[in-house]
Amino acid sequence: MELNNEVIINNLVKRFDEIVAVNEVSLEVPAGSIFGLLGPNGAGKSTTLRLLCTLLRPDSGTASVAGHDILEEPVNVRECTGVLPEEGSHTLYPSLTSYENLEYFAKLYDVPEEEAKKRIEDLLKFMDLWERRNDPAGELSTGNRQRLALCRALLHNPSVLLLDEPTSSLDPIAAKRVRELILKLAKQYGQTFFINSHNLAEVQRLCDYIAIIDEGKILLSGRTDELRRRLQSKQVFKLRVADNIETAKSIAEGLDFIFDVSIESDSLMLTILDPVSNNSVLIRKLLNANIAIIELAEEEMTLEDLYLQVIKEEEQ
Template sequence: MAEKSIDIKGLTKKYGEHIAVDNLNLTIEKGEIFGLLGPNGAGKSTTILMILGLTEVDSGSVKVCGIDSSRYPLEVKRKVGYLPEDVGFYNDYTGLQNLMYVARLNDIPEEEAKKAALEILQEVGLEDVKDNKVSSYSRGMRQRLGLADVLIKNPEVIILDEPTLGLDPEGVKKFLQLIVRLSRKKGITVLFSSHHLHQIQQVCDRVGIFVKGKMLAEGKISSLAQQLFSKNAFTLEGGIATLTEDVEPPLPLKEMVQKMKAIPEVAHVELVDNGFVVESHRDVSAYLSRLIVKSGYGLNFLSKREYGLDDIYYQYFQEDKNR
């Protein structure tokens, strides 16, 4: 069961004085979709390059499917499909020709490769344009061709470096769905790097947060949220207004705050001008809105604050400082 697709131990990479990846430990199990989340320059790409043996490891070890990738990079590359960020193709060749070339580099017999290529092109939705030159492809099509390119060697592990960069929201959604579908269908392990929390949330089983070469936290998305925002998993923001034409005067604000605090699971209430911020352990927006209206106020808006990556590592830095 616990077969490890990727096993990283004490991985370190330095560029001169700068430490790009600092003593990284990570294991990814077979069939898992793992999201590597981190801001630009966090060392995500460097880690990926080391997994593939495309750059030298300063210390530590990387094993992919049980094979040491700094010693036997060829074996690893046979099993791993890698989609680099901002992937490039030979523009004078058609999509199919590009795929066939990669198949030839993988020593797949011609007939078999052709069959597989057509199948995969259909799967990623490029069968209509397979004989067009890649120079005529849009960004989304290139990205999908990149995925096809990764899949043609029938990999056990695929590594996608910022695959959604530069795609429109619709394209991102489709692309992510495609990845999940293919991974589930063929039992492929996926390592997915991104700096968008939402995209990672949509598809990944497990997430690692990677900042400044260190893994800050890793785990399932839900547990990660608890890990990070244990006190206040939900934050609601609202705007209130006093309606002048009302005859009855509204409840004093202080009293309303008291009532808000009385709602079960609410941890903290703060008043800001013309509004409030409520932190709670679970979603209390329904209770809040009823309370506000009952108290004689108008509700301008009520929104859940989403946590982006910024908030997450901001949170971590704060904790670091407090320590």
Template sequence: MITCTGLSKHFGSIHAIDDFTVDIPTGQIFGLLGPNGAGKTTTMRMLCCLLRPTKGTAHIDSYDITKLADAHKIRGMIGFLPEVPGLYETLGAYQNLDYYAQFYNVPKPQRQESIKKTLDDLDLWNRRSEPVGGFSKGMKQKIAIARALIHDPPYLFLDEPTASLDPQAAKLVRDYILDLKTQGTTILINTHNLTEAERICDQVALIKNTLIKVGNPKHLEHSIFARTIAVTVDHIPPTLPQTITSLPGVTLNKIQDTTLYLSVKNPSDDNPRIIDWLSSQGIKITFITEEEHTLEDVYLKLLGTPQGG
């Protein structure tokens, strides 16, 4: 479990992140979302014990990131993928992974087996000795992810893990992350990819130099936006906009062709009443569906600015 309590980092007069307080339960995928300069990478670096907080603290299991002795232990139990892969470009993929495995004291037979399996999975075993400087960005990113996982860490910190990957490779990485979750790994992801965050994250935190909102993506959508249903009917009487207001808890948002967009407070109670009422008015329902809001809608509503890339 990761517990952040008032975590803050100031660089002189610049407050990169202020008063960040969240709990990340073990085995969850937690997304940090926010525009450029919102403090996502700074927060991740503090949790990786690369930066010391100005105020507040965080605990990973029972270890305090502000204590020097604990920081050493924390570094041993985390895997970290920085924004740029940072591989040793003149060395081969095998050597890159092997040296890192040695820093984590992975025994030789285990690391040989693990590296072979990883490079086989990434379809790179036959190119294991080639300098990685000649590899594509996507391949480098995959090797960097493999490097972060080489010691089988219980906590994984990924800064933009799919940023430079093509759709197939990005899916491979997402599936890999979901697979790790099933094995109990706690994963913190910084991402600009809101669709990806919505798909894989159990919880997301929207930050802009401080915590704006935290929660499950679906819950966030529902808590911020009222549930909306789209009801397509055979005809719309001219008096309907006035008469439908007699239904308590139902608001007509708009009418588009023969589709009514209605906000409801409690779908399980309100939806049957809407259907009954329309039938009683002699209006035939041809199609009914829920109008979905996305995490992007939540993001734009809360943070106000479109994604900076």
């Protein structure tokens, strides 16, 4: 079966004077999937998203959203996309209530009045904001405000949602809640999500597809499960020992499946190739040398580790 791509980007370029913010980017996002564009500050995520929602014009290249070309049919593109910009909650009117904000934006989007009423109620209930409907948006917590901004993006029933760092200003609990709601939306209504993030753990939890962008260029892209498998072939572990850390270090350094051995306070940081087969070998060697192991724990990979690994792999 051929996949129907809801977002297609072909060699998109956007320059700001001498900065090439988006440099020959090509991507495809299958309909109904959650796609994560992952990258550090200044990588070009927001610029890519602004090009897709027709707020910016590319210098060259093309893109289409839900079958509509961003240059030829910008009005159609806007009709079928819902956008949560960076600092999305700042686009709400603080003195209007949650309900009034949505009512106002529904009018802007030309949603017929009766339909708007029903949709606003459904969305506020879906996002657990119905009880807050008469509170001024400016008095909502950051998490509630972000969920209200999501309601706003969904008002005109778009088939594609473009979300720029939807959880970056939220505490871990509020962020988790937003992620759960995105997953619930995707499951219930099957929209396509294009999500910018600089949080590797977040996109791994949320997205079916991931692309990594840095300095305007896509470093790699693919299905999350494939990417994870590829990354799991080599992993960083923390080995905590009761004493004799120097002996443990020289044992680790003598093993050909261990790289980058370093000491961090009472622990050794080890990059282990194929840990599923090799960790038991390491543990056996350490026990034979009478080293008291307190723990051998997997480190959560950070975005930085991932870049380093991808860049190293490319150099090889």
